[in-house]
Amino acid sequence: MLQADLTACVRTLREGGLILYPTDTIWGIGCDATSDEAVRRVYALKQRADHKAMLTLADSPGRVMGYVDAIPDIAWDLIELSERPLTIIYPHGRNLAPSLLGPDGSVGIRVTRERFSHALCERFRRPIVSTSANLSGQAAPGCYDEVSQEIIRGVDYVVHYRRTDRSTARPSGIIRLGADGTIQVIRE
DSSP: OHHHHHHHHHHHHHTTOOEEEEOSSSEEEEOBTTOHHHHHHHHHHHTOOTTSOOEEEESOHHHHGGGBSOOOHHHHHHHHHOSSOEEEEESOBOSSOGGGSOTTSOEEEEEOOSHHHHHHHHHHOSOEEEEESSOTTSOOOSSGGGSOHHHHHHSSEEOOTTTTOOOOOOOOEEEEEOTTSOEEEEEO
16 A cells, blocks of 8 residues: 555656645645745645745755755754754745745755655655645644645545554654754644
């Protein structure tokens, strides 16, 4: 089932579609982070204002290098030493959908180690949007059973892997790295 899900997800992402998938934190809506049209579909599905940036997942720190102007030295240590999922907001994103970037050009990227999302990013060879699978203003789903039918109907493919997993999920930590070397903890 895992391999079939990965194959279907990659095909869906390459066609500009949206997926509902388990991540290293909670269930998420995903799309090709380089496709502005796909990213806009995610905003529309979530009924979310497009000035609220969404994060992306990558399979390795090396992959992140293609999507930000620079990776501060501290970022390498943070990625390596973090014991739980950590989203880093970099000052200048590039080669990504313009609607994915914050108003200041920043982008949040998390290197995932979770089995499914890591393998998906690795196979797709591009970053994948990862935003909570909920309508704007509603609680983020910790497990598949908490995802609304509206979200399920609004995506092009729903992953089967981990649907029965009821473990408690936590959102990632978030740290913003400034171009001037400043570090700001957004969420621990």
